[in-house]
Amino acid sequence: MTNEQGKDTRLVLRIGHLYPQLMSVAADRGNLFAIVKRCKWRGIKTAIDQIFVRQTPDFTQYDLILFHGGADREMEVAARDLQAKAPSLREAAESNTVFLAVCAGYQLLGHSYKPFEGPELKGVGILDLHTEGGSTRFMTHIAIECEFPECGKQVLVGYENHSGRTYLGPGAQPLGRVLAGWGNNGKDGYEGAVYKNVFGTYLHGPVLPKNPWFTDLLITRALARRYGQVELPPLDDSTEQEAHAAAFKLAMAFKGTVSAIDATPWRERLSPGSASRSL
Numbered sequence: 001m002t003n004e005q006g007k008d009t010r011l012v013l014r015i016g017h018l019y020p021q022l023m024s025v026a027a028d029r030g031n032l033f034a035i036v037k038r039c040k041w042r043g044i045k046t047a048i049d050q051i052f053v054r055q056t057p058d059f060t061q062y063d064l065i066l067f068h069g070g071a072d073r074e075m076e077v078a079a080r081d082l083q084a085k086a087p088s089l090r091e092a093a094e095s096n097t098v099f100l101a102v103c104a105g106y107q108l109l110g111h112s113y114k115p116f117e118g119p120e121l122k123g124v125g126i127l128d129l130h131t132e133g134g135s136t137r138f139m140t141h142i143a144i145e146c147e148f149p150e151c152g153k154q155v156l157v158g159y160e161n162h163s164g165r166t167y168l169g170p171g172a173q174p175l176g177r178v179l180a181g182w183g184n185n186g187k188d189g190y191e192g193a194v195y196k197n198v199f200g201t202y203l204h205g206p207v208l209p210k211n212p213w214f215t216d217l218l219i220t221r222a223l224a225r226r227y228g229q230v231e232l233p234p235l236d237d238s239t240e241q242e243a244h245a246a247a248f249k250l251a252m253a254f255k256g257t258v259s260a261i262d263a264t265p266w267r268e269r270l271s272p273g274s275a276s277r278s279l
Contacts, residue, residue, distance in 0.1 A: 009043040011230065013222055016062035018105070019070070019078055020050045026161065028068035028102050030206035034215050035064070042233055044223070053081045059092035063222035069103030069204065072115055079108055079121035086124045093126045098222040099198040102207065106192070106200035107131040107164055116163060127193050127200055128171030131164040138162055141251035142181025142203060144191045150220065154213050155179065157247035158203025160191075166202075168193055175201055180255040197221050210243040 017032060036046045051057060059065060070078065082089075093099060099109070107113045109127045114120040116133035123130075142160045147153045156176055165185040168174060174184070175192025183191035184202070192201035199218070201207065208215040216232055223230040 007043045008045075011043075011223060011227060012045045012047055013039055013219065014061065014063045014226075015046055015048045016051050016057070016059060016065045017048060018051050018065060018067040019053070019074075022053065022074050023068050023070035023078055023105060025069045025071065026103070026159070026204035027206045028204060031068070031100060031102070031208040032066055034206070034208035034212075035219060038212070038215055038235065039219060041235055044219075053077065054084075056084050056088065059085070059088040060095050060097065062092065062097055063225055064098040064100070064218060065089075065092065067099065067101040067105030067109065069105060071104075072118070075104045075108065075113065075121060078104070079113070079123070082108060082124055083122065089124050090126055093196060093198050096197050096221075096225050098218050098225070099126070099200075100208075100218060101127075101198070101200045103162055103202050103204065106202065107166065109198065109200055110166070110193075113164065126198055127195055128169035129166055129193055129200075130169075131166045134163045134165050136163065138182035138186060138202075140181050141247060141254050142183070142191065143179040143248050143251040144176035144181070144183070144203075145179055146176035146214075148217060150217055151213055155244075155248060156201075156203065156207070156211050156214055157244055157251055158201075158205040158207040158210070159247075160202045161204060162202050166193075171195065175199060180251040197225075205247070210240060210247050212237045212240040212244075 039046050101109045108123045110123045110129040110131060111125050112120050112123050113131045114133060116135055139161045143155055143157045146156050160181055167185060172193040172195050174190035175194050178189050178191050220232055
């Protein structure tokens with residue numbers, strides 16, 4: 001990490017922060033700070049719009065959209081308001097805008113969320129998934145293994161705290177395989193979801209400061225949409241890597257019953273006649 005601002009690159013990352021007051025629990029706002037800092041250290045400017053209830057901008061103008069977690073009561077407000085925003089959000093997703101959606105934000109980018117008690121909430125339908133509320137919460141340190149063309153296999157760490165059980169349809173890929181923790185539903189061994197440049201996850205923490213590789217992946221893809229391929233100069237990530245190692249150690253120390261020990265490919269699990277396995 002460096003405290004010196006990098007040379008001005010004339011690049012500007014345009015960020016839309018959805019419901020910054022309504023939906024920002026478990027220190028999720030730190031994700032925005034991590035993106036801004038890592039851009040600043042490289043001489044990349046950031047332009048941030050806070051998007052509130054009853055505001056419906058053209059979401060395709062943004063390179064990156066953040067949509068964080070919230071409690072059920074806040075989710076109800078957001079779910080109602082999102083219906084007016086949904087067409088523009090879907091258009092942004094199809095045009096490769098980068099999304100990071102965490103917990104409640106992740107759930108509301110799916111088709112629906114049915115609380116354990118109360119009426120079903122309609123989602124945006126960007127991610128092919130639905131979520132059902134459970135009677136108990138998944139609360140633990142979590143580590144998952146991800147793989148992307150830009151960086152190969154990497155480990156993502158964080159803290160999960162959710163009662164929702166999320167089930168992916170064939171139109172979404174999981175973000176990663178659970179190494180320790182519960183993941184989407186505590187059964188299939190996967191966590192999060194990916195569609196185009198839309199990333200959904202249950203990882204709090206916040207997730208980005210202790211996973212600099214993932215932060216840089218989001219920044220790189222967001223900039224590529226407007227400027228083409230951009231090579232990010234490396235940073236001294238020693239502090240971030242120490243935080244990552246500490247979080248990974250905690251996750252493995254409190255490892256529960258769910259672990260990605262089954263190598264059955266995701267698509268094979270969805271194929272006709274394949275048996276779903278609980279890991």
